[in-house]
Amino acid sequence: MTGGQALVAQLIVEGAKDIFAIPGIQLDWAVEAIRQRSNELRLIVPRHEQATSYMADGYARTTGREAVCMVVPGPGMLNALSGIATAYACNAPVLFIVGQIPSNTIGAGHGMLHEIPDQSGVLKAMTKWHGIAKSPADIPGLVHEAFVQLRSGTPRPVALEVPPDVLQATGPVSLLPRAERVRQAPAADAIARAAHALAGARNPVICAGGGAVASGASDAIRALAERLQAPVVMSEAGRGLIDDRHPLALIGLGGRAVLPHADVVLVAGSRFLDGTAQPTDKRDGVTYIYLNTNPAHMGAPRAEGIALEGDVQAGAEALLAAIGAGEAPSAADRVARVKQWCAQQIDAIRPQHDYVQALRSTMADDDILVSELTQVGYYSNIAFPVYGPHRFVTPGYQGTLGYGFNTALGAAHGNPDRRVVSLNGDGGFSWGMQELATLARDQLNASIVVFVDGKFGNVQRIQRRVFGAEFGTDVASPDFELLGRAYGLPTTITDSPDGLRDALRAAKERGGPALIAVKVGEMPSPWALIHPFVPSPVPVPPNPLGDPA
Structure with missing residues (x-):
């Protein structure tokens, strides 16, 4: 086998069904191996490297299965690291395969295509486990160990580097049996x-x-x-x-x-x-x-x-x-x-409450909501009713603005029979809106909701409170109707919770992708209900259980 064939073969043994990747010259022999077995391992190609890791994160966290993504070295890896950081923060089992420069030039500083200083060191700092292949014979064992790590202990991303000469080289290869899930019981x-x-x-x-x-x-x-x-x-x-x-x-x-x-x-x-x-x-x-x-x-x-x-x-x-x-x-x-x-306090935060009710009323119990760093998203993190595991996704402590849309695409790929709803603000959405091309191409079963206020709203609120002024918070958003039409997407523009509810119902009945832009104004802060260290702007109701003895 070539190194590329060994990589794909062991991935298939480990149960991988999909790989989120963008081809590039250092990965040619891996991509060719995927083509040869594309009936067993599906290649999903987004429009930017950051989407590969975000999509893998969303796939893993909503299916409960390991996910795989692959990018070229250097700038490709760096572009994908925000998604890897999010997966690390959120206990997502993601295998991050990264190309390398030719083996005999690693560390020499010759200025090879996509070379960066100590790529391996960067990956070691961002993942639970790291390996690098030096021959085709190494690859099955490294892939197997990656899945051993993903299926034991704390689930976090792992990284595997494969130089292009190793992917191209041919040699004897022995595949290993699938790694099993290991659960360590406490003493x-x-x-x-x-x-x-x-x-x-x-x-x-x-x-x-x-x-x-x-x-x-x-x-x-x-x-x-x-x-x-x-x-x-x-x-x-x-x-x-x-x-x-x-x-x-x-x-x-x-x-x-x-x-x-x-x-x-x-x-x-x-x-x-x-x-x-x-x-x-x-x-x-x-x-x-x-x-x-x-x-x-x-x-x-x-x-x-x-x-x-x-x-x-x-x-x-x-x-x-x-x-x-x-x-x-x-x-x-x-x-x-x-x-x-709790409800007494949560229901008073409007219009966020009304928008969340509109969301929940149109979604089945097992549909998936991917929240974002936007006003309705912050509120959803405590107020959206969730009826089972793997149905609600946030960026965790990483707070990765702009992660949501790309992550929702991965969730939709992993759960084709469930509706995925992606919440976005117009600020964060702009960081990944090129993936509307991926949404349209793959006809994913997803409704993409963008709340449009032309602001980085949370930054604006903090600046006003702390400095009494705002600066650098304006967002220049596109005409979303024209944007949706450019990609051939069914698009709705609305400005109310009732309008959002109607648009979501129509999108679900129609099936496939939908873009929904909701024009909104400033919203009240829900932060005192999210974080106990944030002072409440209104009196807090007394503890319903009384004062502790």
Whole structure:
């Protein structure tokens, strides 16, 4: 086999079905190998390298499967790194294949095409694992190890570099069997201590994050919560872990009501830190239990607690088995009061509330919403009802403005039978609008919503509050109707929640792609409901559970 054929063959063994890539001279022999087996591995070519990694991220986080993207070295790699950084922040299992300059020139500084200093060092800093192939015989083992890393421990991107001479070279190759998923269970003695604390708790609370979703721990966490009658407070990254309609499900805002009353807190797959790097909750007399694959997410500045290093699903199942059968007093009434307390505050943020209601009313339970850094997107992160895992996507702590549209395209490719709705502001959308060509070419089942106000709205709000003036916040947006027509896309222009609802319904009935531009004005800030360290502009209703004893 050539090195390119070995690469494609092992990818297929590992279960890869799609690869997001842009061809280039250093990848010619890899692309030719994909062509030879294109009935087994689909090549999806966007219009910019940044879209390859964003699409892979969206694909991975909404399917629960590994995703693969590939770019040329140097500028191609650099263009794609924002998507890799987002995938890293959000626990997305993405294999990032990067070309190289010829093997005998690496590190020599000869100025080869696309050469940059220490490309390997850049990739090592941005991924969980890195490898570089030196011969065709190396490639199957490296691809296999990449998938071993993707399917064990903390899911994060991995990188593989393959120089063009290695892709072109021919040699004996041995393929390896598919890498299996490995779930590390926490130590038995730690499980016993944690189970004893939870079984004896009067007011247990579970705080779940994106690591729980990435682990596939929905059923295990729900069963554990029901056995303990523990409210499940889901972070933005953890939303959808259990159905928002479940009587024990709460958004992050609800944690402000239940955590002051908790005597035992199980933190499952969450960093458990706020945006100022302070613990979400840290009180004397409380037993904290940290269940995480990453030991760095169980120590200071968090309160000391019981550390359960291991997979969230495996850990939750072990805790449930150790606690055993029984029936705790129902917490449904208390949680219902907290849900109402949250709704009272959330529903007052308008018009964002009305736009989110329009979104939810037109989407099936398992449709996918990709949020963005835009006013309705910020609000959606706490207020859009999510009914299951892998159905709601944010950029996590990376806060990658402009990620959303490209990410939604990857979600649509991975889930052709589910409708994908992409939220955008006109500022961030402009960073990837060339991918309208990809949307139109592939006729994806996606509605692209762009809220148009001609501003970087959040920056404008901060500047006004801090400096009493605004500067550099204007956005020159295109005529979206003409833009949609240029790509042959069904396009709607509206200016109200009712108009958005009608446009989304029509798009869903029609199927395929749609572009919807919504003209909006300034909107009130939802930040006090998102981050506890942001002062509320209005009086906060008293805790529905009363003051803690």
